[in-house]
Amino acid sequence: MPVVVPVKFAFAAHELWFDPRDLDILAGDHAICTTERGTEIGLVTADPFEVHPEELAAPLKPVVRIATDADLDRADDLADAGEDAMFDFRRLVEKNGLDMKPVGVEYLFGGEKAVFYFAAEDRVDFRQLVKDLSAHFHVRVDMRQIGVRDETRLQGGYATCGQELCCTRFGGQFEPVSIRMAKEQDLPLNSAKISGVCGRLMCCLRYEFEAYKDFKSRAPKKKTLIDTPLGKARIVEYNTPREQLVLRLENGKVFRVDLADMTSTEENRQRCEAQGCSCRPDCVTRDVLERLESPELALALMELDRKNGVDVGDGLDTADRIVASGPTPRRKRMREEEAAKFEQGGSGRRGRKGASSKGRSQEVEEEQAPQQSRRRRRRSGAAEQAV
The missing domain is CATH 3.30.70 (Alpha-Beta Plaits)
Structure with a gap:
């Protein structure tokens, strides 16, 4: 099979294949090549590799030589x-x-x-x-x-994601992009959000289109009712990168489940076989809900078991239980004695406190009496002098 080496030129939209001959040329080297336009210098993007003869659209042209320092300066x-x-x-x-x-x-x-x-x-x-x-x-x-996409590729720049423009970064090999790709990925159909610097639809809309398309072909459609041990649940959202579905129960509780963990009921299988279509899952088993380790779902399953007459206890594991032992008779008697002593001591202190307060009031009255008599004598003497 023929051996080729890909070379990327500055203003070319895509790589061109050349015959490396017997040159020791590797990725990262610059090569002097002869094209339809003339002699050009380009960057080797990969090591030489073999291709099938049917992949060659035209006879290969040989690489003239590996670029020297003088060629790079020119x-x-x-x-x-x-x-x-x-x-x-x-x-x-x-x-x-x-x-x-x-x-x-x-x-x-x-x-x-x-x-x-x-x-x-x-x-x-x-x-x-x-x-x-x-x-x-x-x-x-x-x-x-x-075109405008080639113009943006030549000028370069950065997209809204902060990365270098796809057309500049990946060599400008443009693939068709349609608005259907944005719809398939549940993106807002706002031209300002899905358009690139060139004003056309962003090239990156194509990158994950096949993944979204494949996931939606296997997953139940949105708003579909799913059978669960806790009742019917409705699909409200997709998480395609993780292949998960967001379900909402009738009581409003929301949980996520992997598409691979969902199963199909026998009735659903028979209906799909009769219609000749692919069978999509429509059921979530109890084992799947228990593996989610959700406290809300665990309590809901426990309540369901109680309604069905299953003895589930208090729902606590052995490690979560707190053993509380009551007081022994001896400790109880000691606490009662201490309480009685405290009450007796409190009343005695209150009595002594009352007596002491009465004594202090009498002493204050005795001290104030001579002072009052002296004031009266002073007032009477002042009155006599005035007369």
Whole structure:
């Protein structure tokens, strides 16, 4: 089988396969290759590998050589020249009054020509622009119109998730994305939330589409009633990454259960066989509820057993029980004696306290009596002098 090596070029939308010949080329190397446009330098993205001959759409072209330091320096100079040419590219577009947006300029490694990339909504007549560009840059000019997704890929940037743009990160191999993929993943159909920087639907909508599609093909539909030991439960939500369903009982209790733990009743199996459709689970057994280790579900199951006449005790494990022994007769007698002594001692203290308070009041009255008599004598003497 033929051996190929994938090479990614700066302005190309996808990788190209080349014949590595007998070169010791590995992933991460830069290679000089001959393409339909001319001589170009690209990055080797993987080690050489074998492919089936039917996978080759055209005969393989060989890798010219592994890029040297001088080749890398020349590639950097050509990239800088392309950035410098953008100013004159915009100026000449404005001069000709064309409805286009300049995106980038690429000088081929071999110097055969320069490729000018632009974005436009409609077809543009740029014949005069080509003449002006060729006369100004003294090089063969090739004009390439690209879409908004390719424009975003070339300019680069970051998405709302904080990661580098998918089109830039994964080489710009665009796959069709439809609004149906957003619906299948239960995403809000708000254009601002499901559109990327380019204004089109985000590429990442396709990544998990197959997983959501597969899960929903095996799981019961939302709002379906599921049989449980605690009664009917309705499916209110999906958790597709974990393959779980959120169920709500008639009493309002909510719990999660794995799709793999759900089973189908015999009646459901027979009905699906008669209709010739795939059988989806419609039952959750008691073992599954007990494995959830939910206190609310455990109490509900215990109450159900009590109603059915099953002796479940108080529902406590041996480790959770607290053994409380009552007081012994001797301890009880000692407590009664201490209580009696306390009462007797309290009344005695209250009596002594009352007597002492009475004695102190009498002493105060005796001390205040002479003072009152002296005041009276002073007042009477003052009255006689006044007379």
